[in-house]
Amino acid sequence: MFKNKLKEKLKNGDPAIGTFIMTNCPDLVEIVGICGYDFVVLDTEHGPLSIESTINLIRAAELKGVTPITRVTEASASTILRSLDVGAHGIQVPQVNDSITAEMVVKASKYHPDGIRGAALARSGEYGMVSSTLDYFKTENEETLIVVHCENAEGLADLENIAAIPDVDVIFLGPFDMSQSMGVPGEIYHPKVEAAAEKVLKATKAAGKAAGIFVTDGDQAKRRIEQGFQYITINVDTTLFAKAYKNELVKAK
Secondary structure, three states: OOOOHHHHHHHOOOOEEEEEEOOOOHHHHHHHHHHOOOEEEEEOOOOOOOHHHHHHHHHHHHHOOOEEEEEOOOOOHHHHHHHHHOOOOEEEEOOOOOHHHHHHHHHHHOOOOOOOOOOOOOHHHHHHOOOOHHHHHHHHHHHOEEEEEEOOHHHHHOHHHHHOOOOOOEEEEOHHHHHHHOOOOOOOOOHHHHHHHHHHHHHHHHHOOEEEEEEOOHHHHHHHHHHOOOEEEEEEHHHHHHHHHHHHHHHHO
16 A cells, blocks of 8 residues: 555645656666656556556656556556556546546546445555555545546547546646647647646646646746646656767767
């Protein structure tokens, strides 16, 4: 059983900074923790990661005090169940475009009486060695962080209803997908995308939730934090790794 430091931080109104991990490399997760990041998002939606390969990444995150969140491929109950059973401290679900889907995500993430998550004492239940099964169910229901994506115009239209669902903790704006949906692909600071960002901030504030967003660098992260976003992901491990090596090569030549 675990205490979700990230969830507590967000509830206190503090910003939290993370990054996406796409490679099956626990060393990188440890490095992120050593650098002082708050969380990692283990990305099974894009790239080669599977639920099975997230297990050791979760272990590495826990070792360094970083909160491991798994971005699942889609909002199915079985995918959410398996991601949480291997020990993720939360889930991040793409393409949550209406309140019905958001409610289904919550139910799939919670044990009775709050949801329909299948009961099996897997890694998240310490392989059956928890002292109390009922306490384990209660802890999982309370501590699991639920993040839903707002990344197209359809989801934006139902945003207030999604934000009103009690156990949704974070609404995460995907600016690149939103820019595509709005006909301005890649223009993540286009006025249309900025209007969407303001709508996310307004809806989450009204509902007492945290607003999240993807940024490409630390300067953008600072700007978004000042704007009111709390759950910030700075780029992707592979992209940051590539840029670092490219920059050094350019200097050398």
